[in-house]
Amino acid sequence: MLSRAADSLYWMSRYMERAEHTARLINVHLNTMVGQSPSAAERHWQRLFSGLRIPAPLDEKGQIHAPEPYAVIRSLTFDRANSDSLVANISAARENARQIREQLSTEMWEQINRIYLNLNQRSFDQVWNDQPHAFFREIENNTNLFQGLTGSTMMHDEGWRFIQIGGYLERAISTASLVDAHYAIYEEHKEEPLRTDEYLQWVGLLKSCSAFEAYCRTYTPTLHTGYIAEFLLLSPVLPRSLHFCADRMHQAVQQIAGITGGGRSQRLTRLTGRLQAKVRYGQIDEILADGLHTFLSDFVDQCQEVHVAIYQAYIDHQLEQEVNG
Amino acid sequence: MAAADLIPKLGDLQEPYTNYTLDEGFMDEMFDEQGLPRPAYLPLFRRLSELPKEELGRRQSAADQAFLNQGITFTVYGNDAGTERIFPYDLLPRIITAPEWATIEQGLKQRIYALNLFLKDIYHEGKILADGVVPHDLVYSCQHFRREMRGLRTPKDIYTCVVGSDLVRLPDGSFAVLEDNLRVPSGVSYMLANRQVMKRVFPGLFGGYGVQSVDHYGQALLSTLRKLAPHGNREPTVVLLTPGVYNSAYFEHTFLARQMGIELVEGRDLAVQDGVVYMRTTGGLKRVDVIYRRIDDDFIDPLTFRADSALGVPGIFNAYRMGNVALANALGTGVADDKAIYAYVPAIIRYYLGEEPILENVETYLCEDKQQLSYVLDNLEKLVVKAVGESGGYGMLVGPHSTAEQREQFRAQILDKPRNYIAQPTLGLSRAPCFIENHVEPRHVDLRPYVLYGGSPDETTIVPGGLTRVALRRGSLVVNSSQGGGSKDTWVLEE
Structure with a gap:
């Protein structure tokens, strides 16, 4: 196959996996954060950032400051400018898929496209105030569906x-x-x-x-x-x-x-x-x-x-x- | 009499036809002059009367959603972040009867054959120029004339094998050719996608209508391309060359590559070594024999044409000249779809084939001719003026819908470069029923059938159908997608 196609398939898959990993980690993070003592919060955030392989935001003393959850989670999910965000990973996966559209089954393409369109229609405030858990779960399910379709509809x-x-x-x-x-x-x-x-x-x-x-x-x-x-x-x-x-x-x-x-x-x-x-x-x-x-x-x-x-x-x-x- | 009583007439119609009008100067595809539905449209007419309004609206949104989910979108230029839009799809089919189609088919086969003979001639002996049928100047001054093609033999003398000609239907009901697209015509994927969506949203109606299939287009295209293989290779490697994901027709490129089961390549995937074209694969370099290129002449080879092109393949023209690779369409075919050359196509058909053209041309004034120029300048408000090298509805003045300021601007441009402009009377394009805001209303349409030319009229395939483009804005005559146009499925009926 074309080298460029192999490259795009490889990266599509990496970004998709990364998106799922991000959604799952945030979901678990939000769950364990409930009822947590303030002193544990710092370690808690540190684990999330290290687990996502992104630098933690530090304050002037070089300490992780326990951030405001709304702003951080918003940036990790819906901020297009943040290349580590969920939406950036999904967009990158779709962009790679688009470049080798002819290599994918129609089912796969439609699924990745649906995830993308669906994400673009959501607003973070709505997700945050409603049921963040359900939202992240949905992303996990959708990315898993994509992987399932990859296994069952592609040669x-x-x-x-x-x-x-x-x-x-x-x-x-x-x-x-x-x-x-x-x-x-x-x-x-x-x-x-x-x-x-x-x-x-x-x-x-x-x-x-x-x-x-x-x-x-x-x-x-x-x-x-x-x-x-x-x-x-x-x-x-x-x-x-x-x-x-x-x-x-x-x-x-x-x-x-x-x-x-x-x-x-x-x-x-x-x-x-x-x-x-x-x-x-x-x-x-x-x-x-x-x-x-x-x-x-x-x-x-x-x-x-x-x-x-x-x-x-x-x-x-x-x-x-x-x-x- | 009894049967006629059962056929409702326009005027005493109920929903969804209450906004439907028949106006002077246009043929209506659905209703005859008396306001009676034409026989071919009768079952559709009845079905629409039975369906509740909400149901039609529901199906329209189902269709729109299907296009969006499939990613059947085009990119709007001049908009940052490259916004993707769906190409507006009208729910109702445009219907063409078998006898009407037979004329279109014969006419296009004749026309495309003659145009291929013309291209061969002007890039070799130039007999038609010597005989004074087509003026030398017009050919050599055309911006799409490629002197590099002089004396180059193309496989089987085929120059343009993938064609999408634009037809319009005149007030008397006859079809005429408005434009020949002989370079890189697009839109065929919409013909195929529209059909798939139609089958999904109107399965019952479609099933009972006796519509001819268009689904074999991909196979027919592949056979056409394989015939071009150099050195009589029976198992050629065929690829589709795309400018890439940011091209507005990228969806179509992926679609066709999948339909044909061939690789979709970009310029950077190809490399030329010792006059042979290779593609870079995970197993190393693989030789390429036939390239269906969807990149314009200018950009295909930075060594021969535009040096700033990053889309093309350096050295590919040399490989082409050596006969080691076939390109479809050939380079330099744009000279034959130049809008000024267009005026000579009937003469070209008579010259090479000794036959009368089956499909008429639209009356065309060449601004290069002094007399015709003065007529054009005196009648700008009645005419449609087009720049000869442009397509896609750009560089165009629709006289009756123009402002005095626009006319003055065009007058100056025409006087500056008369060769670059032609004018045509404002055409009364036929109108077909469309679903607009919960009503069925008439809108102007054209028709682009897709022709695959294999070296002679008998070896030419035209899938029965095409892309019917619709000017969705009320009263508009411009059907191009960049100008607010949409499309609908086109049904060619069985005998």
Whole structure:
């Protein structure tokens, strides 16, 4: 397929995943914020910003100031000028989709278009004063519907595999950042007695990964920070775990290599294979002993290497070399 | 007598026809001069009388929503952020009978054949110029004449294979050609999308009417393009070249690429190496044989034409000249749809084919001719003046609807460059019923059928239908979408 088409499919998928991640995090954030003590608010916001991989607004002393929720959430949802906002992510996903409209099934295109049009018709005040929860839930459902339609109406050929790589790469980075944010704050305050609202934060982390119910079934409802880390990093069956994402990425990369042939993908395949091995054979006690943060930043760095390798192999390759070589 | 009694007459009509009028000087598509519904329109007429007003309104909004959800929109220029609008769709079909269609079809096949022969001639021997049938000056002064095309053989001598000619219906009921679009005609996706939406909102009516299908257009277009493949390649790689997502017809480009199952490429996806065109794919470079290009001549190759074009492919003209790639349409076809050359098309048909034109031209005054110029200048308030190189309703003066100031402005422009202007009488375009604010009212329409030319009249396909464009503003004669026009589905009936 056209390199440009592969590029657009990959980014459409990344932006769509990012939009869903944003909607879910804000939703969980708003829920856990209810009835929270003011002193917990600062950490709470810090987790949200780190989880979304955006810099927290700092005051003159370099401290996170507990912001006014209305303004922040408004900026994270409806502010077009803010490239991290929900509406910016959805627009970017749709713009990529539009550039390769002919590659998508009609069902997919109409769904992404509907999400966009629907979002443009809403006003933040109406959402905020009515039921923000229902709104964010609707966005999650709509983006999930898009992913469902992608699975069931598009041919599972090369283009679909690029969608897979983009989506799972984005998801892996999101989960890693989110877990990192929660454990960083946990490490800082480890000596303090566990407060009840901190307990809620761990529930929030699991819910942010759609993993709370699954955790309860796999372990018990008793929250144990080690188990949570093991689950979100190493579970082969939890759809948002690093292991799960790495499996899918590696699989898609191998399949694309099979379709396009030639040796152009060797480096890429090695990189995703290494990433997969890291979470497939890693032991949680060793990871925790060596430092979770080190592990996670290494993981995210390797994801970035995968991204660069995709571009080198399939998108930015040099013309003259190929004609003459 | 009994049967006639059952047929209601205009004048004693109930809703939704209470605003319908028949006026002098226009043919009405639905009603005859006595105000009786024409036979082909009778079932539609009855169905509309039965449906409650609200029901029609409901279907109209369902149709609008369908276009919006499908992203069938065009981009409005000169508006920041590139606003997307839907192309207004009128709910009611325009109906053409089988005998009427037969004339249109024969007439267009004849005309497009002759125009292809003309293009070949002027880019080679130029016999028609030597014989004085068409003036040299007119051809060589045309801004769309491409001297680079001199002596270049196109595959099967096909120059323009994808055509969308604009027809109008005159007060006597005959069809005449208003304009030939031989470069990059657009709108065919709306013909197909209008039909899909029509089937969705009026399934019962459509099903019982015996409407000929237009759905095979994509396949017919692909076959037409494949025939152009260089070196007799039977499995050519065909691509559609688009200027990109910001082009107003981008929706159409994606639509056609999907219908044909071919790659939609932008200039940056293509590269030329040693006179061969390649596209950049994830599996490396892939050779391209036929390009259906939706980029104007000027922009297609910065090395040959406009150097500032970022949309084109450097070196593609050289590959074309070497015969390694086919372009559809060929370059330089715009000389034959120049509005001044247009006046000579009947003579062109007689010259090459020795036949009388089946479809008439609209009377046209060339401002370059001194006598005709003075007539035009004396009658500006009665005439429609058009700039020869423009399309889309730009650069146009509609005399009867113009202000004195506008006329003076045009007078100065015409005197400055007479070659650039022609004038035509203000045409009484026929009117068809449209659904306007809960009533059925007449509006002026034209018709753009889509012709696929394969080298001879017998190898020419015209899908039975076309795009009927509507001037939705009351009294307006301008149907272009940029000027407040809309479109409707066009039904060509079976025998």
